[in-house]
Amino acid sequence: MRVMAQMAMVMNLDKCIGCHTCSVTCKQAWTNRSGTEYVWFNNVETRPGQGYPRTYEDQERWQGGWKLNRRGRLSLKAGGRFRKLATIFSNPKLPSIHDYYEPWTYDYATLTDAPAQEHTPVARPKSLLTGGDTKITWSSNWDDDLGGSKASFENDPVLAKVSTEVKRSFEDTFMFYLPRICEHCLNPSCAASCPSGAIYKRSEDGIVLVDQDRCRGWRMCVSGCPYKKIYFNHRTGKAEKCTFCFPRIEVGLPTVCSETCVGRLRYLGLILYDADRVLDAASTPDDQDLYRAQREILLDPNDPEVVAAAERDGVPHDWVMAAQRSPIHALIQTYEVALPLHPEYRTMPMVWYIPPLSPVVDAIGETGEDPEDQRNLFAAIDALRIPVEYLAGLFTAGDTAVVDSVLQRLAAMRSYMRDLNLGREPDPGIPARVGMSEEEMYDMYRLLALAKYDERYVIPAAHAEQAHSLEALGTECPVGSGPFGEGSGSPVPIAVENFTMLRNRQTADTVAAPDDKATRVNLLNWDGRGIPTGLFPPRQEVTETEEVGEAGTPDTSDDGATGPGGTGGLTGGADYR
């Protein structure tokens, strides 16, 4: 057993309203540059739909991810090392920019520069690739909310695998959103496809990154990733990908997409896994067993053996503790409601999803029946094969039994909690029916519905202790320290410790309104008359008169400090320190 830690994410799809806030904030943070116009580290797809880039899930066409070869060994679907080098001069499986979209801007200047004319001037779309006029035909979420779906849904590779009668009626049936980021896989096929070895998995937290100085632009990672979450920057000629906001994660902050998610549907936390068994698990013969295999290599952070092994393998103790509190571990292993996206690609993805129950609830609601009643819900999950088959195509390589059990748990939670909320006697039979205790069911409800910031994001800070920099916040003052006089030299580095210190100082109440206000004395604006608060311990017997005296003191002094009360006027001096 070799214990490694992985920073992972779970998204609760029932809560996604498809607002694209995650995509927009991510883009502002990471890809608002020339060459990355079409790059969406985070995108939100409407399902059913083609996804971004179009039909990326059709691995017969794009050949991303891994497969088992004839001898049953794991190999890259697009061919191994020799094949890669032989096709290096022209990657046969690389999506063209038209599979994404041609980035454009508008000729805004015309709006103000145009000479006086009969008609209102218009800002024409201009291609950012050629600079010429362009016609906008597609973009990253062109089929948002099933827009134009009559023309495009036929191409959904997941829908193509479910039965034909499902296809015919899908449009009346269901729709949901699927936000996607890089999966930060345990067995990343992008890294395996990179001829230069520039893509690496960080051994501390499992985040997969591209070393921009070592990338040589061979483009094999773009075709190697089955999720098409590596993008080619067409200006710099380098591959770029979702970074899991590692500078934020390192100091204990959630990713930008999680932080800004209005639905609060994202969870972040650590999981521990056995690195020695990753290859075995990824080589599981049957596609439908991959979900179980992937769960089996995750380790229980509460198991003393695992804790000891983690310590031996260099996982810091506070990280193990964070793994124990991890919402990810709870959702995947304890409550068993989170599923990986397309486990059949055999990359062991580490962004998991709680499948949406809402298509089922909506379907019941339309019939006029009570969508909160567990009998209706359970019957509907059994009867409504359409969403279940589709969800199974996304999350379990087609195994509907797993999706059924997850949806049943969510349904059970829904009707169990309704009894509680309405003040009725809760029915212990409901949790029992899905194999959970009442307490477990309530805890799951807490995590899914109420969890606060600190419960949703359990992120231990990275270990890069810089004791010197800490004490040096004062001593390394740049004044006169550099060779070129005052202010020259280097700035104080950003480290976990001084980041946390700075944040505490900025967000705490203590500087502006100290907790220990009562015991503080500001002698600066004491003119020697009267008794400032806190200078002497309070006299027990005459508290009333003392307060009157205090109030008078600042009023008669010359410094003009006139607070509503003596304490306000005196400790107000703290602001100037």
Next chain:
Amino acid sequence: MNTFLWVIVPYLCLATFVVGHYWRYRYDKFGWTTRSSQLYENRLLRLGSPLFHFGMLGVVAGHFVGLLVPESWTNGAGLSNHAYHWGALVGGLAAAAATLAGLVILIYRRRTVGPVFSATTKMDKLMYVFLAGVILLGIWNTVSGASFLFGGHEYDYRQGVSIWFRQFWSFHPDPALMGAAPLSFQLHAFVASLLFALWPFTRLVHVFSAPVGYLTRPYIVYRSRDTQLGNRRPGRGWEPLG
């Protein structure tokens, strides 16, 4: 004049080539890339790029044999001069045809496909002139070498240019050997020298990142997070321990 053209200029170009690469690698690792334009256009590239690159690999192999293997070695191996020239002509023409076809397709593509053309830098254009010049002159030399088929007198570069080239690497070049070569050979060598001087400042640097290490390295690369947080190294003596 011979000394200037065949001693001073080549060594200056060599120095630029070596120092230039060192400098580029130190200061522009980020810019060290193929700058692929496959994302913009694939139909022409799928044809042109492999033709050109595999053709070039053949050309490099041909130069290796022609310039570095002395005539006495091939003779010693029992290969007659006549057979050698036949081999060189057939192999050379095949490689030249592939390279030329690829080059024509790629230049056509670069000029006519909008996004590719607008992503072309000035340095690219300059490099194309020299690269195409060297290739065309080289093809002319190969083709003119075919004159022996018609009983004409052929310049045996292995008695002239090749010896000068080997002397060049042992730092005792005899400029007279190049001076005696036909004009087309002189031009080919001269333009090639200039191309090598230009090399480190163009996208041609990607030749030196040919990813042969891929064949031996494990598929998944693990790397430790940089222990240095922020954008500055800790002061001397203050590096974190362990």
